[in-house]
Amino acid sequence: MGTRDCRHICGESSPAIGEAGKTGEWRESFPVIDLKKCVVAKQNKPACFLCWLYCPDAVITKTIPIQIDMEYCKGCGICAQICPAHAITMVHEQGLCLDDMD
Amino acid sequence: MAKRGGIRILDGNHAAAQGAKLSRVQVIAAYPITPQSPVTERLSEFVEKGELDAQYVAVESEHSALAVCTSASTVGARTFTATSSHGLAYMHEMLHWAAGARLPVVLACVNRAIGAPWNVLNDQQDSVSQRDTGWIQIYARNNQEILDSIIQAYKIAESVYVPVMVCYDGFVLSHTEMPVNVPSQEDVDRFLPPYTPHTILDPANPRNYNLVTFANPRVNAEGVLCHGYMELRYLLQEALQNSRETIIKVGQEFGEVFGRSYSNTLWTDRLDDADTIIVAMGSLVMEATVAADTLREAGHKVGVLGLRVFRPFPKADVVKALEKSRLIVVFDKNISYGLEGATCSEIKSALYGSSLRAAIRNFIVGLGGRDVKARELVDAVNRSLASVKEGDLTREYPEWICAI
Numbered sequence: 001m002g003t004r005d006c007r008h009i010c011g012e013s014s015p016a017i018g019e020a021g022k023t024g025e026w027r028e029s030f031p032v033i034d035l036k037k038c039v040v041a042k043q044n045k046p047a048c049f050l051c052w053l054y055c056p057d058a059v060i061t062k063t064i065p066i067q068i069d070m071e072y073c074k075g076c077g078i079c080a081q082i083c084p085a086h087a088i089t090m091v092h093e094q095g096l097c098l099d100d101m102d
Numbered sequence: 103m104a105k106r107g108g109i110r111i112l113d114g115n116h117a118a119a120q121g122a123k124l125s126r127v128q129v130i131a132a133y134p135i136t137p138q139s140p141v142t143e144r145l146s147e148f149v150e151k152g153e154l155d156a157q158y159v160a161v162e163s164e165h166s167a168l169a170v171c172t173s174a175s176t177v178g179a180r181t182f183t184a185t186s187s188h189g190l191a192y193m194h195e196m197l198h199w200a201a202g203a204r205l206p207v208v209l210a211c212v213n214r215a216i217g218a219p220w221n222v223l224n225d226q227q228d229s230v231s232q233r234d235t236g237w238i239q240i241y242a243r244n245n246q247e248i249l250d251s252i253i254q255a256y257k258i259a260e261s262v263y264v265p266v267m268v269c270y271d272g273f274v275l276s277h278t279e280m281p282v283n284v285p286s287q288e289d290v291d292r293f294l295p296p297y298t299p300h301t302i303l304d305p306a307n308p309r310n311y312n313l314v315t316f317a318n319p320r321v322n323a324e325g326v327l328c329h330g331y332m333e334l335r336y337l338l339q340e341a342l343q344n345s346r347e348t349i350i351k352v353g354q355e356f357g358e359v360f361g362r363s364y365s366n367t368l369w370t371d372r373l374d375d376a377d378t379i380i381v382a383m384g385s386l387v388m389e390a391t392v393a394a395d396t397l398r399e400a401g402h403k404v405g406v407l408g409l410r411v412f413r414p415f416p417k418a419d420v421v422k423a424l425e426k427s428r429l430i431v432v433f434d435k436n437i438s439y440g441l442e443g444a445t446c447s448e449i450k451s452a453l454y455g456s457s458l459r460a461a462i463r464n465f466i467v468g469l470g471g472r473d474v475k476a477r478e479l480v481d482a483v484n485r486s487l488a489s490v491k492e493g494d495l496t497r498e499y500p501e502w503i504c505a506i
Binding site for chain 1: 202203204263300301308309310311312313314315319320321322323324326327328329330333334337341
């Protein structure tokens with residue numbers, strides 16, 4: 001089946017979740033959050049939310065506790081870098097922690 | 103019945119500005135450059151005096167001029183820009199963009215040589231260098247054709263959603279006054295319907311246009327399989343392949359309303375019995391016609407083939423027009439360095455696979471405003487006639503008509 005049925009003649013899309021496909025499939029490593037270290041979770045009230053602020057794909061919620069949408073998390077690791085409590089660790093998709101690969 | 107237009111004495115730039123005005127352009131963005139500047143001056147005067155209800159956007163560069171036009175076209179405005187030479191080169195990126203986004207922008211290219219060294223005079227290197235950007239290119243032989251082609255360009259562009267470049271020779275036409283029939287607004291309105299965009303930016307129905315598009319097709323959020331980059335580029339090629347029919351249809355409709363028909367991609371003169379055919383593009387076609395007169399007087403059966411439409415290249419029309427020829431002499435005001443003149447290459451390419459075995463000679467003429475005299479064309483054709491021997495169909499490189 002060809003692509004003519006979309007009836008577009010230039011690049012076109014709606015601003016909608018999933019418009020570029022399940023971008024989480026691009027991921028090579030995923031963030032694992034340790035709620036015992038996360039400031040928001042520990043204090044059980046709104047706190048730093050730096051991971052929510054810095055996430056370039058807006059897949060982290062500003063909730064207690066935070067939640068990460070793994071369908072669209074591309075695994076960039078910015079949340080792990082920015083977390084002041086070192087509560088987020090990037091784990092390789094096959095289960096190997098990136099830190100172990102050095 | 104056509105309401106009679108008025109004959110006025112106009113230079114090519116004024117004819118172009120009149121064409122844009124009569125087409126009721128809504129957004130104009132252009133940056134002045136010799137020899138195009140009077141086009142921008144005229145249009146800004148029209149807007150300033152309230153004679154043209156358009157936004158004139160003053161920009162800081164040609165790149166921005168075309169960026170304004172593509173943006174305005176996306177939201178549904180009829181847009182116009184004009185440039186020359188280095189300005190067109192500076193637009194290069196946005197030329198690709200306008201075509202890829204399928205926006206019916208119309209651009210008047212006042213053909214000028216390109217540096218180095220600096221030169222403000224005429225040749226066609228600027229627009230020929232942009233032939234692969236996906237624009238339709240139409241060349242005018244005189245000022246009437248400039249005005250008429252711009253009005254037609256909107257109807258063509260807005261039918262096939264491909265931008266159109268109307269090219270005319272700097273100074274030779276841009277600064278030369280000649281009688282031009284300026285149609286009535288009423289007739290132009292009858293000929294040219296308002297622009298119906300295929301894109302529209304509407305806060306109530308937000309869309310992304312021309313965002314990052316991957317190599318492969320993708321299923322969008324609504325579950326519809328959408329084009330990848332390559333499919334979209336195929337559609338641009340398909341649109342140009344199919345645009346010949348629209349160009350001719352629009353030319354015929356123009357003739358019905360205004361009495362001047364443009365129902366061919368080519369201009370032909372005395373081809374019926376010609377065994378020698380001169381090929382040229384733009385105002386050089388008129389010079390070639392004068393040369394053909396002289397050659398006919400000397401007993402040679404010479405005709406002229408003028409390329410009106412350079413993209414899409416009218417291969418089948420060219421082959422048909424040349425089918426009786428034994429010698430084709432192509433004059434190019436451009437060169438693809440290391441090979442030959444662009445129109446010569448394209449004619450050779452068009453003839454491949456046909457049964458025609460005519461000799462082809464290519465002459466590079468008129469670069470950087472070097473005057474092209476009809477007698478020089480006559481000499482070149484005479485030399486070519488003398489050189490044609492059995493089997494000597496082509497030459498490796500073109501001959502230059504200059505003092506070297």
